[in-house]
Amino acid sequence: xxxxxxxxxxxxxxxxxxxxxxxxxxxxxxxxxxxxxxxxxxxxxxxxxxxxxxxxxxxxxxxxxxxxxxxxxxxxxxxxxxxxxxxxxxxxxxxxxxxxxxxxxxxxxxxxxxxxxxxxxxxxxxxxxxxxxxxxxxxxxxxxxxxxxxxxxxxxxxxxxxxxxxxxxxxxxxxxxxxxxxxxxxxxxxxxxxxxxxxxxxxxx
Numbered sequence: 001x002x003x004x005x006x007x008x009x010x011x012x013x014x015x016x017x018x019x020x021x022x023x024x025x026x027x028x029x030x031x032x033x034x035x036x037x038x039x040x041x042x043x044x045x046x047x048x049x050x051x052x053x054x055x056x057x058x059x060x061x062x063x064x065x066x067x068x069x070x071x072x073x074x075x076x077x078x079x080x081x082x083x084x085x086x087x088x089x090x091x092x093x094x095x096x097x098x099x100x101x102x103x104x105x106x107x108x109x110x111x112x113x114x115x116x117x118x119x120x121x122x123x124x125x126x127x128x129x130x131x132x133x134x135x136x137x138x139x140x141x142x143x144x145x146x147x148x149x150x151x152x153x154x155x156x157x158x159x160x161x162x163x164x165x166x167x168x169x170x171x172x173x174x175x176x177x178x179x180x181x182x183x184x185x186x187x188x189x190x191x192x193x194x195x196x197x198x199x200x201x202x203x204x205x
Contacts, residue, residue, distance in 0.1 A: 049100050
């Protein structure tokens with residue numbers, strides 16, 4: 001997919017809440033606050049189309065790729081532990097949060113402002129690890145037309161770690177064990193043990 005013009009990139013900047021910094025042409029990341037980073041990005045889709053999604057990355061939760069775990073503690077490596085994607089709710093690419101590469105700058109600015117308004121509402125709901133754990137719980141009860149939380153690889157790992165970090169030890173251990181079994185990840189992996197230790201430290205604070 002070709003590079004977007006400077007005019008388009010400038011228009012997209014209006015989508016980012018003020019506390020997020022641009023780390024790539026279509027991606028913005030927040031500084032760590034209580035172990036949580038906020039993310040907003042325009043995902044590249046087929047047909048030179050881009051659609052917004054946003055959510056949260058937790059510093060002490062590793063990222064899983066295949067069977068490999070790695071840290072994601074920096075703006076460059078942060079990735080979604082919980083992803084809020086309007087396509088999941090609507091089952092199609094919504095006009096209000098998406099654009100094609102040939103769209104006008106004025107049209108993209110309108111979309112960017114709509115994205116900023118909705119993303120800000122969702123991102124402001126989470127201030128603490130408890131808030132994010134509750135958002136996982138809430139989204140698990142919602143009905144989706146495309147992907148639900150169970151379709152995202154990070155869900156049980158991140159949710160389980162958040163449970164450990166907020167005192168739900170039995171539930172957290174069970175959820176992480178289920179994640180390891182499903183994705184054939186070694187439950188005794190060094191990075192996973194370190195992540196659990198950091199989660200417990202969060203609860204002790």
